[in-house]
Amino acid sequence: MASIKHKEIADTAGVWPNDLDCLLRGEATANIASRLGVSMSDVEDFIRGSASAAMTSRLGLHTISAAEELARANGSPGAIGIVIGLLISTDVP
Numbered sequence: 001m002a003s004i005k006h007k008e009i010a011d012t013a014g015v016w017p018n019d020l021d022c023l024l025r026g027e028a029t030a031n032i033a034s035r036l037g038v039s040m041s042d043v044e045d046f047i048r049g050s051a052s053a054a055m056t057s058r059l060g061l062h063t064i065s066a067a068e069e070l071a072r073a074n075g076s077p078g079a080i081g082i083v084i085g086l087l088i089s090t091d092v093p
Contacts, residue, residue: 013087
């Protein structure tokens, strides 16, 4: 069962607590990918240190290598945090 803080983070990010649970395990859900406008594999690849053109664009970066360096420099936990930050900053309802 998700804690109150966990639920608050999910609510702020616009996803279900189950989506957040999956993301914290390094797994994307269709809901997360849809909110970000990328594919599930784009999200999971970023968490693992790779980046697609779509994820690079979503991050506001100009090169795939810059996005990959961002993901690798922060490791999986940091990349997950970046994805959560993107979700929170997304204006899509």
